[in-house]
Amino acid sequence: MKIGFLIIASEVLDGKITDLNTSIFASFLRSHHLEINKAITVRDRAEDILQGLATLFEDSDVIVTSGGLGPTRDDITKETLGNFMGRKLEFSPAAVEVAEENYQRFSRTFPGREHGYAYLPEGFTPLSNSTGFAPGLTTSHRDRTFLSGPGVPREFRSMLEDHLVPILKRLRRSDEVLGHFIVRTKNVPEEKIFSEVDPKLWDQLEAFGEVSSLPILMGVDIGVKLTAPTAAEFEEKSTALRSLFEASPLKPHIWGFGRESLEEKIVRRATEQGLRFGFAESASGGLCSHRITTVPGSSRCFQGSVVCYDESVKQSLLGVSEETLKTYTPVSAEASREMAAGLARLLKLDVAISVTGYAGPTGGDDGTSVGTVYVGRAVRGELSAHVYHLKGDREVLKQRFSQAALYALLEEVEKIAEG
């Protein structure tokens, strides 16, 4: 089954927002062992939408669109889909019913016939929206199935969950299982993995399926696309792949298997061990804490943090000594150790991680360059610090600083787990 995705969003092509719906749609399809074949982003202009539809029509069985279903005049998806199929807009009692339900959910009254939501192209079915006002749409046209959802990510997601599942079940032709075996590595450049660390690896992996190598924040994800006629055979292939990696010289660089994120793994492992941790964040500015608290259940192990942006906070709250700040500057191994130690004391933590560095645009008065960061560790009384020299603009550096801190945290949690 080939699935095409049309993103109707001038705001994405104008850079006002980043498209999140492709990733939402891809994750949704993955859980149903399917994938997006091609995605096209067009402006909210009839001519462009028609062209996009025509392109996807050529090689898709299912065409999903996002955006342009709202109440304002720049929302023209419905009319344009109708034009594409030669169908006229008409009053739809079913659409009124769905709109009324959507409005009731938010304790508001649907204006009725006068509202644009009351009209649909002939033969279109309105779809209830469990998280917003605008109804979705579905129809069939020349053997293709169409589904349109709103552009707001939350609404688009609920539209897929509420309405696409039965459509896919109906269309599904085989029980083939499709999935990705993913290996997460750190501290080795992409290029070296397959040339120096394990030159045979790529060929070995390719025997299982399409191989991909994806540089991410301070690491590389290696993926192998697996297909199998049954779930049991899929499992078998996964086990064989896992053994291959366990035996590879790449092993010391692997920090995880599968889609579990770094944050999720830290929370899971720390909770298993009953550990309490937190961060003393200067240069990462709260990002470490934010990343950890995206994980449901993080409150079981994450106690809290101090974002010590100003020097006075490092001193008064974390007890970093004035002498250290003067002699070594706040961006130093000494300061990072004192920050971690101070936080561990203050919040009674098993593991405290500190981050102090220069995210730019300017570095230190002493010539320390932008991108320099110290990650300090206080683990049950033992202090240590590592320095990293990273590249990027302020946003990228904050991401990398937090990544270095989370790698450090996972390392310490795993060390404690291993006793």
Add this chain to the structure above:
Amino acid sequence: MKIGFLIIASEVLDGKITDLNTSIFASFLRSHHLEINKAITVRDRAEDILQGLATLFEDSDVIVTSGGLGPTRDDITKETLGNFMGRKLEFSPAAVEVAEENYQRFSRTFPGREHGYAYLPEGFTPLSNSTGFAPGLTTSHRDRTFLSGPGVPREFRSMLEDHLVPILKRLRRSDEVLGHFIVRTKNVPEEKIFSEVDPKLWDQLEAFGEVSSLPILMGVDIGVKLTAPTAAEFEEKSTALRSLFEASPLKPHIWGFGRESLEEKIVRRATEQGLRFGFAESASGGLCSHRITTVPGSSRCFQGSVVCYDESVKQSLLGVSEETLKTYTPVSAEASREMAAGLARLLKLDVAISVTGYAGPTGGDDGTSVGTVYVGRAVRGELSAHVYHLKGDREVLKQRFSQAALYALLEEVEKIAEG
């Protein structure tokens, strides 16, 4: 000039990463008064890349691609572009030179002739990469200009900045100025803006250019696309539009004009007033601090925060009383006021904002539902609190909680500024 963008990235269609390059490319073009006409995302498969190129070829003057230039075998952009134009891969001394430079920048040695980077399709020019290893590419083919950059956002961005500017200058046919006039509103649903608050507004705006309405986090951005033959005439139109909004009943909902972000505006205004602020973050988990510290220069006004995830931290560090926590629970107006007051005292702040709520998946034991959040304010000794009942999953709720907190902060900063 029509610009097409081909994103070569299976990882985007598989939902492993979110595409950031469209937004980077759009922002880059905007600063040159240009825009992306259409974007297509395809898998790293020759057949799909060829189809994408063919579609863009139809109606583009410039075709930019991102991705597939790396050193591993799944990187096939170069070969496929060559095939599309019927050009063969050949050894390129210029490519070796560029690759050598890229490697030297990272203190590594380019392996030379044996490396894939040493080969280019006939007639292609290699482009130096100031932030990574893989060289970019450019060429012309049947009146279209092609430029290919790496998929890593940082490298893609530097490729545009280093190499696309002269190409655009050469191609540019007129001096027309294109830009967007943007108005940022809050606390009013999209639908009501143009039907109840100001029913004449849309027509008035449309007289200036294409109008768009974009719901964002707890607000709506209204955009008007302006074009003008000269910069002066562009400025004139902007001024007229601004007056129109200043006189509209929508005015009380407008928190800003233009692309300045909420975070940037807060930092600018607080710095102008010499104010010191910080956050006591429970349910937002560090996100308020992270958002503020993305702004260069935020250290001039942002002092620091306490992420008080565990109750013990609320008590020991912020001095929230045990009685308050017992009588009212930690998610209450009382607790939020004490959190803000405690933080203001601890860090000596002019404005302290606190956030306490339920981001899910579970709500309070007392039946308080997921999405409930209290934002407390301590402003030079005066305490207040507001409650919000928001919707969404954990990630969306954290974003909305932080948005409510930042709106509150801006409000207080503006109040102080107005004396």
